[in-house]
Amino acid sequence: MAEIKSDILTAKPQYSGEGISVKSLEGSINGARQRQNVKVGELSALREKNIELQTALGDEVKKLRKLSDYVSGSGVKSGFWSNLKEVMSYIPGLKRLSITRRSIEELLRQQYEISALRVKEAAEFADKLKTAQAELYEEIQRLNGKIVEAARNEETAADFLLQVQALREELDANLEGLEAGSTEAREAQADVDKARQMLAEHSTELQLYHTAEERLARLKDNTHMLAETIGNLYSDITQYVHAASEKLDLVSGQIQAIGTAADASMVMLEMKRSLDVLTESMNQTTQFVSETQIYFRTNLDQLVKELDVFDETTTAVMEKNLALSREIEERRIAEALEVALSTKKEKGDAAPA
Amino acid sequence: MATDPAQPTGPKTIPSITLTGAVESEYVQNLTAILREARLNVHYPESAALRDHVGCMSPQVHQGLYGGLDIDRRSGLPTYKEWTRVQTDVTLADQMLADLGDRDRLEKRARDRDHLIYGKQLLKHHYYSAIRGKRLAQLGDMRVALRRVDPDTRTAWFNVVLDKLDASGLFVRFTIDLSQTDSVWSRSMVRLDADTAKHTTEFRTLIYRFTSLDAEFTFFKLVTFGGLTVERVVKGTVGPVLFAGHQAPGDLGRLMADQSHGFVAAFPLDMAACDLAADRDNDPLEDPMVHRLSGNAKAEYEAAREGMGYRVFKDRKFVVSANLKQTIRDWCDRAGTKNIIKVVRGPRK
Numbered sequence: 001m002a003e004i005k006s007d008i009l010t011a012k013p014q015y016s017g018e019g020i021s022v023k024s025l026e027g028s029i030n031g032a033r034q035r036q037n038v039k040v041g042e043l044s045a046l047r048e049k050n051i052e053l054q055t056a057l058g059d060e061v062k063k064l065r066k067l068s069d070y071v072s073g074s075g076v077k078s079g080f081w082s083n084l085k086e087v088m089s090y091i092p093g094l095k096r097l098s099i100t101r102r103s104i105e106e107l108l109r110q111q112y113e114i115s116a117l118r119v120k121e122a123a124e125f126a127d128k129l130k131t132a133q134a135e136l137y138e139e140i141q142r143l144n145g146k147i148v149e150a151a152r153n154e155e156t157a158a159d160f161l162l163q164v165q166a167l168r169e170e171l172d173a174n175l176e177g178l179e180a181g182s183t184e185a186r187e188a189q190a191d192v193d194k195a196r197q198m199l200a201e202h203s204t205e206l207q208l209y210h211t212a213e214e215r216l217a218r219l220k221d222n223t224h225m226l227a228e229t230i231g232n233l234y235s236d237i238t239q240y241v242h243a244a245s246e247k248l249d250l251v252s253g254q255i256q257a258i259g260t261a262a263d264a265s266m267v268m269l270e271m272k273r274s275l276d277v278l279t280e281s282m283n284q285t286t287q288f289v290s291e292t293q294i295y296f297r298t299n300l301d302q303l304v305k306e307l308d309v310f311d312e313t314t315t316a317v318m319e320k321n322l323a324l325s326r327e328i329e330e331r332r333i334a335e336a337l338e339v340a341l342s343t344k345k346e347k348g349d350a351a352p353a
Numbered sequence: 354m355a356t357d358p359a360q361p362t363g364p365k366t367i368p369s370i371t372l373t374g375a376v377e378s379e380y381v382q383n384l385t386a387i388l389r390e391a392r393l394n395v396h397y398p399e400s401a402a403l404r405d406h407v408g409c410m411s412p413q414v415h416q417g418l419y420g421g422l423d424i425d426r427r428s429g430l431p432t433y434k435e436w437t438r439v440q441t442d443v444t445l446a447d448q449m450l451a452d453l454g455d456r457d458r459l460e461k462r463a464r465d466r467d468h469l470i471y472g473k474q475l476l477k478h479h480y481y482s483a484i485r486g487k488r489l490a491q492l493g494d495m496r497v498a499l500r501r502v503d504p505d506t507r508t509a510w511f512n513v514v515l516d517k518l519d520a521s522g523l524f525v526r527f528t529i530d531l532s533q534t535d536s537v538w539s540r541s542m543v544r545l546d547a548d549t550a551k552h553t554t555e556f557r558t559l560i561y562r563f564t565s566l567d568a569e570f571t572f573f574k575l576v577t578f579g580g581l582t583v584e585r586v587v588k589g590t591v592g593p594v595l596f597a598g599h600q601a602p603g604d605l606g607r608l609m610a611d612q613s614h615g616f617v618a619a620f621p622l623d624m625a626a627c628d629l630a631a632d633r634d635n636d637p638l639e640d641p642m643v644h645r646l647s648g649n650a651k652a653e654y655e656a657a658r659e660g661m662g663y664r665v666f667k668d669r670k671f672v673v674s675a676n677l678k679q680t681i682r683d684w685c686d687r688a689g690t691k692n693i694i695k696v697v698r699g700p701r702k
Contacts, residue, residue, distance in 0.1 A: 105520060109493060113437055120441045124449060127473065134468040252434035256367045256425070256520050 158340030203336030428522030
């Protein structure tokens, strides 16, 4: 009995990591939250970029559609050339342009170069998303490490608490059999107090590790949600950019071919085709940007809101824990022991037979 | 007119070949060396800008960010898509570098972490850093400079320069010296504002459409268009650049057909001017434009030419690999021309 008492009352459970305190837990959670907020901030910046791209692309598609419509109607409508001149006034530097075979080539080249720039911007946008996603998955890995560490430490604390509680019960029983006020009773009381102190200390640790595990897991879930959101956006934009790039490749060859074509009707046919391909190319990119815009509008704001709610919730949990540890120590110890027993049971149930 | 953009029909694109890896790298090195060795004067598109533009296409610069380099089989030069790609990237370089952030951070991240995107972001930083601020070849740009003004006759003299990647896949520079009398023509081709001169879009379009014509035809067209007094039209062309082993059209292509390695690059210079003492043709390649005229058209053309009082000078310099120098020299001799033939030493395949 004396040996057991000595071992437990002087023992220190081996927690992994840097140890835990209310302050360090708060710091750790805040650090993770800040990293998450940075990513949300980056997403907001991407949303702004998206708006710019959408506006520019919308303008380009509008020009292309009008041009294509006019060219389509050239065979049946009178005044085609004057109509096309009007359309060309949309293109910078081409206002009042005489319509010739070469000027058609020039018109297409200017439009192609603008389209190429837009698609390139969209491709770079996709890479930014990919980078953001990779960073978030790294954060998830880091959080997973912390969660596992907290879970292990919680288990260590639970084991230790159960041992101290068993010792305390023995010490209480032993104390009852001793003469009140005797030296032995004073020594036994000192041991009981020591055991109670250890219960208080390590139940706090248990509670902190338990809280850390839960909060980190919830942070991880949110981070995962962000990463998946960005991953989906990346996947969509990559698909659109590839399609748009293929169309642009096709049209670049067509533009040079138009420049060498001699027959006027052939030129018009080629121009119509090139415009259609250019329009399709721009549409591919615009479609992405437009869909992304809707996604951002409907999801990002909600996501940020949820993160804020989560922040308030976790703060409330923390405050509750602190209040418990200060004001209802015995009850907290009992609760901690209950958790320890429950954790122990869960681990036992989960262990393979 | 229903068309399916996804299923184009007919002759709508240009013949091209995609170079990758070592071949791509050697091509860029060779083309850069060719352009340097050509020592192009002011009548050609700016050589340094062309070299920088081509240099940006090197796999050593883009470091694998692009899958290869498409070459126009007709001209032996990169396709319009490739020139535009570099132009786009240089335009975006500063913005991209700002977005990518600090290089040290990117290097550390690429080194410490195994996700591919970090490596790609670092490569992009290298690429955009290498190309930022590069002065590139103009794919279609016209500049007008005022030479002098005579207030008494309300006449202004201009120098017009148009640089363009032509539909033929060749780079051309048109240099035109002309004068315009303000009162005689309501459709001014060049606008004078204080000390600056600016071409009208109409004039630009007019010249733009002439880029596939030679200098003489452009001279002729400009004069007959009215309102302008043309003194000189010079057309300097970069290309074609023909490599052995690749089918190419024309006389040079036939010369290259039997070759196992090497290259020939041509740099024609074509001038029609009033201050030339006599016509001179030092171009071993025949002029297809003149020979394509019908009998009546040719007679009218000859008569008009006499009236306009200009003369024509045609020349062509060559830059070749060492193994082809004598072949080209013999060919020029047979054509009765004395051409500059420069040799590039170094990697050539």
